[in-house]
Amino acid sequence: MAIVKMKKLRVIAMADHREELLKGLLKLGCVEISEPDDKLADPAWAALLKCGTSALAETRTELADVNTALAAIKRYGQVKDGLFIQRKAVSEQEFLGSESAERAKAASQRVGGQLQELSRLQAEETRLLSRQAALRPWVPMDLPLEQEGTAHTVFRMGVCPGTTDTGAIRTELAAADAAAELYEINADKQQKYYLLILHREEEEKVQEILRPFNFSATAFQNVTGTAAENVEQLDKLLAENRRRQEEATAAIVQSAEDRDALRMYVDRLNSEASKETGAERMLTDGTIVFFEGWVPAEKLRQTETLLEKLGCAWDAADPTEDEIPDVPVQLKNNWLTKPLNMVTEMYSLPAYDNVDPNPLMAPFFILFYGIMMADMGYGLLMILAGLIVGKKYRPKGTMGHMFGLMTLCGISTFIMGAITGGFFGDFLTQVVKLTTGGDFALPSLFTPLNDTLMILVGAMALGVVQIVTGMAISFVRKIKRGQYLDALFEEVTWWVVFAGIGCMALGVTNLVLYAGIVLILAGPIITGKGFGKIMGIFGSLYNHVTGYFGDILSYARLMALMLAGSVIAQVFNTLGAIPGNIVIFIIISMAGNALNFALNLLGCYVHDLRLQCLEYFGKFYEDGGKPFRPVAMQTKYVDIE
CATH class of the missing domain: 3.30.70.2750 (Alpha-Beta Plaits)
Incomplete structure (x- = not known):
């Protein structure tokens, strides 16, 4: 897939249509309104237009109040959300309707009032307890204070x-x-x-x-009677205070029936905040409003329909070379590559004029994860977890990407487990031995313990493939930019060297390697200046030889993690089999495999991430892209149908 092509949008509308325009953009959800800082810095613009006003502050205040009410209901009502939020499907009419909003506002105000009362009572309780603690040592004294x-x-x-x-x-x-x-x-x-x-x-x-x-x-100022009498009076006041606290808490708990309305109202307020943020970025003189922004080229027709409906004057154009750093980035991916957004966003989005790394990374990331985990049992657990959570809870954003990626990596893990004959280590082998006394082993093409050297060589060969792929991407990009010499001496030269080393190792010929060495020497001489030509030769040799050697050696972690996971699983299975009791074996084996699974689930991700971000991305990737943040309905608790 690719980075979504953006259009620079400039719009002029009548000020009377501002609210309708913003609501239309909110529903479209495909236009980002840019900050007007550069315009206001220009005296000519600043003399004509100024930033528009908005209700953003009020919206954020109300949003904070509603979130506080939800937190209070969760705390005092002992409401458990679970690990994932159950998103409720609602219609757009219901989402934007006044009935649910009024109900949520009333509930928020009611809970807020009870929270204020509860806070006051708790402060009063603290004061009463402090007074009581000061008086209690004097209770044995009968003398009035x-x-x-x-x-x-x-x-x-x-x-x-x-x-x-x-x-x-x-x-x-x-x-x-x-x-x-x-x-x-x-x-x-x-x-x-x-x-x-x-x-x-x-x-x-x-x-x-x-x-x-x-x-x-x-x-004790303004205190009459004995200490005992005062302590007794404070006990009564504390009892009344706690009774009123319980009433306030009960009122908050009772508001739990409005929890769904409050959660939907949070989503609505977040959408309103997005709209009001856009309103603040518009420039106006009281008669017209003007804004600049970005819209995906594929969404331009829908945007055009809205703008023409409201009688706006507008223009859309491709970004200029100077505007490229300011263009927001949106990645367009399919079901296979979309989960990799989790990795890309964790690292950094690509620059607008760079390439979408997800389709280039997906085959390697998924394959490498499967190689490192390599167990059918672990793969099945990952597949089930990803499918069940994805279907039942429908998580979005990073959480949705995570479980989508878990499913894909689980499939890869299962396949590699089938190739290496691993199912929770040698679980089935031990079960058969304990129950029948016979020998059993799953069929395999190779195993981590018996074919370690072959796996190591294969891992490093895969590393060479990924590194060469990264170099090929860099080569294509340099050719498109017209950087022919850079492409020749950075990529082609070292492909020739790699091919020459292979030919020499196979005993075919040494000429290819000699040609590569000539290109290594020629590069700094042709592109360098003065004494830098000589130093460039040594610098190029040192940097590239050590760099490529270190990068390729890093892929040995594929073998290391596959071996470690397999050995740990077999160790726990062996320990469980020592007593000779199948029940004890299953308990120990499952406990050990659960620990091994948890460690490898995270460990394989981290090491896979390192291979992609350092060894692979370092060859072609240019980061620094700004995420595309359109005026849109942003929901956390509901899905708008």
Whole structure:
């Protein structure tokens, strides 16, 4: 397949038609409105037009409120979404209708109000608990907390560190002949709580005596009655607080019946946000609106119909050479190559004037994954997981690509497992041996343990094929650009060298290799300047020889992972077979194979990704493409029919 051809779109419309135009573009979902920064930087444009206003801020605020309501319903209602979102099919009329929107708004406001009340009650509960914790150590004291003394005496509550010796304080007070008495009310690991009764005329003297013991006075402002009475009152307030929290929580849980409406409204608000973002990028003088953007060439007819219906003046043209870096990229793929978008997007989209890497990468990625995993049992699990999830949950985006890719790689894994005779390692061999005592082995063309060297050579041969393919793509692109010398000395030269090495190894002739060496020497001499001609020869030799050797050697990982997966599976099967009990064997074997499967599922993907992104893409790929983001209905929870 290929990168979708884009057209540069320029549109002028009446300002009165702006909203209708945006709604039409939203339904079409194929026009990206560009940022107007370059226009506003031009004084001539800035004097005529300015950015349009929009309700984007309000839409995002409402979207945040609805998402908060959904999160609250999920949290307090103990609603479980599962690993995948069940997308509900709805009509466009239902999606854009006012009935579901009003219901969702009411539910969002209702849940938001309950959340605010719940937050207030929780803050109040924290305050009450703090007050109660401060009063609880003083519960044994019968003295009302507001009582500060009499005409001649002072009642002073205070605390000292938990290691304080109460007897020592009393001794000091007695030795100073102070008219004071100290009572220990309570104690914990951190502090001791005291009531000090003293004569008013002795207050300053007693304070000096207590200062070395770090005595700190405690007071409760605006509190009447004993500590016990206050703690009891706080218990009642806390009980009432928690009852009201339960009511608020129950009200939130009750709103779970509106969850589907809220989720659909989230999708609608996301679509509205896309529309309002486009509105902000339009330029206007109050009478007309103007915008520039991009539209796929294959969608131009539908766009033209909408623009002419609204009486717009418009123009569509191919991007110029200067505009190429700004052209958004959209990949057009079929069922086989579309799942590879996951890999391409993870790495980086190609530049607009580059090639779509998915069809060029798909055969290698899928084949290499199957070689590394190489087990019929693991392949079946991958195929079933991909098909079941894809059919039942219909995931989209990266998740959809992942399970599509899992299915394709599962097929490759199953085929390679059939070739190497692996089914959860040697699971069937051990089962037959434990149950009948006989010998059994699945038929195979080769096995990782017995044909390791052959697999290694084959893996490196596949590496040569992929690297040469990458060079061929680069060669074609350079020829199209008119870079004939670069194509000759970068690609053709080394093809001749590779062919010469092959001919020499087969004992056919050495002339092809000599021709390749001549081209290696000629390249820097012809294209270089001055002393750079000589240095270019050594640089070219070093970079290419070490580069190609290292790249080809990297493909040894195909053999290494195939061998590792096979050995680990057989080790667990052997361990399970040691007791001689079929039940114990199945338990140990399945547990070990589950671990092996999980490790290889990720490990094979990572190593396969490395081969594509480094060894393969490095030969021809130019990244840096900007994703195509049209004004469109963006849905996460529903499918619009």
